[in-house]
Amino acid sequence: MHRISAFLWLAAGGAVLQVVALGTNFYETTGKQAAVKSAWFGIPHASDLILAAAVVAILAVGLTAANRQPVRGRNLGLIVGVIGLLATAQLVYRMTTPPFGGCLQYGCGTNAAQDVNLLAGIWIALAGCVAVTVGGFLHAFTSAAREAGPHPLISAEQRGMSPWLGLSAVGAVAMFVFPFTGFTLYTVSGFLGQEGTAPWGGWLSLPHTSSFVLAIMLIVVGLVIAAGRNRSPLQPAALGATVAILSFAAAARIFYRIIEDPFSTAGGVDTAVGSVQVELAGYLGLAGAVVAVLGGIVHAVQHRESTAEGRRRPPVEQALGT
């Protein structure tokens, strides 16, 4: 426990505050459409970023306590601090510019804040974000962090890169890039009484799904890169299975959003909408996720025998007395 400085404990406390705050209400809108907005539906992308900061901070504490930190202690503190800072900045932006006046992106000015009251939950979240940021950065410059070297979890059996793993990585990138970047995912008519049709990308229309798929893409690509450098934390078969399961979760989520569009329940309330058409980007994203699943499965099956052989070997050695 001497590897964990007081500042890292501060970051862990901030992470707890962040998680608690995500279960509360953040805004109260006034005027004609007075309502209370929760963290999850009020500012979904900011909530996802706050959750990511909390997860990273808690993982940093847990891995450091177990002496399994994947990078040097100083770098771990900097990573926690940077993600906490991003969450803080996004939350401060959403405190000054709430999204309810149609400002889903940046550069809208502060007029949208006039008809919105900030509730206690958002201040708790801000306190948590600041604690994670300060704790992470200050931990990076403690002697405990300086002395904590990297001890990543690396499997004893490494098989390097395989084309199927590479295919999974390409599929994982495709499942995010096609539906959730600049391409049109939905063409919508009659949304909130608007005339004509409007193109919607996946990033704004499916905030939680896009964050979820982005996280899975990063994990899959990270695992594949680690395997390519012979530093995979998992045995080859387990690695393939993990990639397949994660990609399947993303594929299931994208498939659900293809058959069930989000516009009729936008913001967590029943909303009037005309017709919604899923564009090519959605199907290409789903195809990418399926490719990632298949790549993981084939990699797992190809290396299943070697893993089983590795497990059988110790008793044979014992029988031979070696």
Added chain:
Amino acid sequence: MQMVPGRQTKLGRYRGYVAARGALCGVLAAGAGGGTTTEFLPMALLLAGFTAAAVWMFRRWGKQGAAGRQGAPAHQISMPVGDARPANV
């Protein structure tokens, strides 16, 4: 271009480079897209880039993987102790 056994052609040597840059161009082109019709070209370029990357991966690591499965532990840097003994033990 005449193939020399054991040596790569210029095309072969730069295949990975071309595939990677092709994918990058696809991403940049995708960023410049507008409505659904104008998105078709960047989407096709991106798809071509992903396909080229996948093909390059199979050419780069396909044979290596096959050799590994046939018993040549090309990538085992930290193999279990049992693998280091002779096959007849």
